[in-house]
Amino acid sequence: MIREEWLNRLFKRLTHLIIGAISLSVVSGLLMIYLILNPSLSLVGSNLQKGKDPKTTIDPDRIENGIHVRTGLVEGKGLMAVVNNCTNCHSAKLVIQNRMNREKWNSTIQWMQETQNLWDLGKNHEVIVNYLVTYYPPQSKKRREGLKEIEWYVLED
Ligand code: HEC
Structure with missing residues (x-):
């Protein structure tokens, strides 16, 4: 009877330990994914950002x-x-x-x-x-002059 109780306890401890380990790895896994998606937070990522090619940033006054x-x-x-x-x-x-x-x-x-x-x-x-x-001075070109010496012709239907 006592031995059974002891085994029970051991079993409980083990499950706690396993659950703890699993949740720890899940949390750190999520953290890794987060850092990959947000490189500005990680060291490597911020270096990448600093090295931005100046040609690709658009100058608003170009x-x-x-x-x-x-x-x-x-x-x-x-x-x-x-x-x-x-x-x-x-x-x-x-x-x-x-x-x-x-x-x-x-x-x-x-x-x-x-x-x-x-x-x-x-x-x-x-x-x-x-x-x-x-x-932006006054436009020097005026309206073109009227047409001269045009031979008009009659449209036929
Ligand atoms: C604080 C706001 C404001 C700023 C700054 C401003 N304007 Fe205006 N301007 C207006 C408004 C309002 C109109 C009338 C717009 C309309 O008729 O739709 C106008 C109209 C004009 C017109 C048309 C006038 C006409 O007779 O149709 C010209 C040209 C003009 N602005 C030139 C300038 C220039 C040059 C500057 C810089 C010195 C300037 N604006 C800065 C508000 C501003």
Whole structure:
């Protein structure tokens, strides 16, 4: 009887031990999977991240063929002042599709300052207007002239 009780106890202990070992390996297995999926947490992974190829990270201010890719504005002196001050409320397209002389650009900016909460541009005001007048002046090409010396012909049905 006593011997049986002793065996019983031994058996219980063994099962506890086995359950403990199994749960330990399950937990560490899950931890391993987690680290594989989230390499930023592990040492090896963070090194991999540091070694990122700079060519694959996209520069938000990259210029291609003289155009600031993100906004479509022409590259030139004062570009970043325009990007930083003129593309917050509306698309840069609104700037690009307008062509004005100095006076009109100034009054457009003043209009936005008075009615649209555009901030005081400070020293950038001059830089921005210079940029706009240089790259977005009034369109020099007018509407083409009317056609001359055309031989009209009658359409037949
Ligand atoms: C605080 C917000 C804000 C900022 C910043 C801003 N604008 Fe505007 N702008 C507006 C609003 C609002 C309109 C009117 C939009 C509309 O009609 O849909 C507008 C309209 C315009 C127009 C069209 C005007 C017209 O007569 O149709 C131009 C051009 C323009 N902005 C240029 C600029 C330039 C250049 C800058 C940088 C100096 C700038 N905006 C910065 C708010 C802003």
